[in-house]
Amino acid sequence: MMLSLVASVGLMGGLQAQSVLTKQQLAGIARLDSLTIPTPGEFFVAMDKAGQPNWTQLFSSQSAALTSSREQMALMLGVLVADGYIAVEAQDSQGVKNTGKDIINLAKKLNVSQSILGRGNSISDFAENNDWAVLREELEATQNEVKLAMAEQKDDSLVTLVTVGAWVRGMQVASGYIASNYSPELAELLRQPSIVQFLLGQLAKLPEKNRATSQVVAVTGGLEAVLKIVSADPGQPLSSEAVSTLSAAMAGVVKMIAEVPKEES
Amino acid sequence: MKNLALIVLMGVCASAFAQEAPTPAPTVSDSPLARSHALELAGAFANDGYKVRDGFWSGTLELGKPLLLEVNLFAGNEYWFSGAATNPARKIAVKVFDAKGKPVETELYAEIATAAAGFAPVMSGPYLVQIELMDGEKAPFCLVYSYK
Numbered sequence: 068m069m070l071s072l073v074a075s076v077g078l079m080g081g082l083q084a085q086s087v088l089t090k091q092q093l094a095g096i097a098r099l100d101s102l103t104i105p106t107p108g109e110f111f112v113a114m115d116k117a118g119q120p121n122w123t124q125l126f127s128s129q130s131a132a133l134t135s136s137r138e139q140m141a142l143m144l145g146v147l148v149a150d151g152y153i154a155v156e157a158q159d160s161q162g163v164k165n166t167g168k169d170i171i172n173l174a175k176k177l178n179v180s181q182s183i184l185g186r187g188n189s190i191s192d193f194a195e196n197n198d199w200a201v202l203r204e205e206l207e208a209t210q211n212e213v214k215l216a217m218a219e220q221k222d223d224s225l226v227t228l229v230t231v232g233a234w235v236r237g238m239q240v241a242s243g244y245i246a247s248n249y250s251p252e253l254a255e256l257l258r259q260p261s262i263v264q265f266l267l268g269q270l271a272k273l274p275e276k277n278r279a280t281s282q283v284v285a286v287t288g289g290l291e292a293v294l295k296i297v298s299a300d301p302g303q304p305l306s307s308e309a310v311s312t313l314s315a316a317m318a319g320v321v322k323m324i325a326e327v328p329k330e331e332s
Numbered sequence: 333m334k335n336l337a338l339i340v341l342m343g344v345c346a347s348a349f350a351q352e353a354p355t356p357a358p359t360v361s362d363s364p365l366a367r368s369h370a371l372e373l374a375g376a377f378a379n380d381g382y383k384v385r386d387g388f389w390s391g392t393l394e395l396g397k398p399l400l401l402e403v404n405l406f407a408g409n410e411y412w413f414s415g416a417a418t419n420p421a422r423k424i425a426v427k428v429f430d431a432k433g434k435p436v437e438t439e440l441y442a443e444i445a446t447a448a449a450g451f452a453p454v455m456s457g458p459y460l461v462q463i464e465l466m467d468g469e470k471a472p473f474c475l476v477y478s479y480k
Contacts, residue, residue: 088400088433088460096400096460101387102477103402108383109479113406113456200383207386255407261431261458262404 122157145232179216239317289320369416398464422468
């Protein structure tokens with residue numbers, strides 16, 4: 068039995084006889100929020116291989132603005148999830164715990180906390196035990212559980228904003244680091260036009276009342292600017308200047324997400 | 333990535349033996365079973381340091397109707413895409429293509445109605461993961477992905 072199993076399950080290495088996909092097939096591509104967009108953790112693993120970021124220096128948890136805007140809270144929740152990944156990369160146990168608490172508190176304000184309270188405890192426990200590998204998975208699971216709860220309470224538009232917030236924060240931290248430690252290999256990781264297009268497409272589908280909020284307008288504008296930068300000179304790594312411009316644009320967007328709106332202050 | 337053959341073998345042994353036992357035929361909507369099998373396969377790669385994404389892709393496979401999912405991958409990372417379908421699917425395949433639809437070189441694994449493709453991109457960017465029913469009848473599927 069074992070011999071036949073060995074024969075039958077061996078990996079089939081190399082390029083199999085496959086044909087190029089047809090235009091018709093390429094027209095039917097699925098894109099999913101949960102898989103098409105890489106997690107910040109996935110992005111940071113690639114950064115670790117192309118450079119050696121000092122994650123401790125890069126970790127600076129954003130404090131959630133006291134806002135009544137659900138859109139802003141959802142964007143901020145995504146930012147905090149990305150901060151959680153940075154704290155994990157920095158192996159900052161207290162930072163992970165604090166960020167986990169902030170995520171849960173913000174989820175409470177969005178009325179999606181009940182289902183993820185257990186996740187908050189898990190994050191704290193894993194951080195206490197320095198279980199960094201599991202924490203990366205727990206952060207993604209927490210984010211997905213929040214999104215699921217949002218979808219269940221018919222807040223689908225907020226799901227998009229959590230994804231956008233996490234991606235924007237990841238790009239801000241990554242581009243900020245790469246702007247100061249430029250290498251073509253690192254800069255190449257920032258060229259993500261397909262993701263930006265996907266996120267802009269998702270934002271465009273939001274109901275008008277969500278799209279009109281100042282934070283969503285700012286984020287949309289920021290992503291449009293980013294799309295121009297990362298789409299220029301395809302096939303070439305982003306230049307040092309382009310990375311700096313990208314970093315400034317992302318910092319502006321995150322600041323807008325994190326600060327109290329003028330109309331509320 | 334090639335030394336994963338043994339890991340995959342060990343991880344899949346349990347499910348392969350389990351499949352010998354008669355099981356009730358699941359319905360087409362029984363995707364949790366497909367997800368369970370896909371995660372079981374992905375679990376074999378976890379032993380080699382791969383982290384399994386929490387999200388999953390599910391639906392229904394039909395003969396002659398392969399399905400495509402866009403994923404965005406980073407140069408330097410390594411990936412495994414693990415798929416599974418349930419009865420009455422008998423054989424499936426998972427393949428990876430670049431954004432223009434050209435096949436890329438992958439490590440492939442297939443066993444009954446589970447299959448996986450391992451890929452280490454040289455270029456960051458969008459790629460397409462295809463899952464296809466090779467033998468059997470219309471059945472639910474699930475695909476998950478792992479990275480390190």
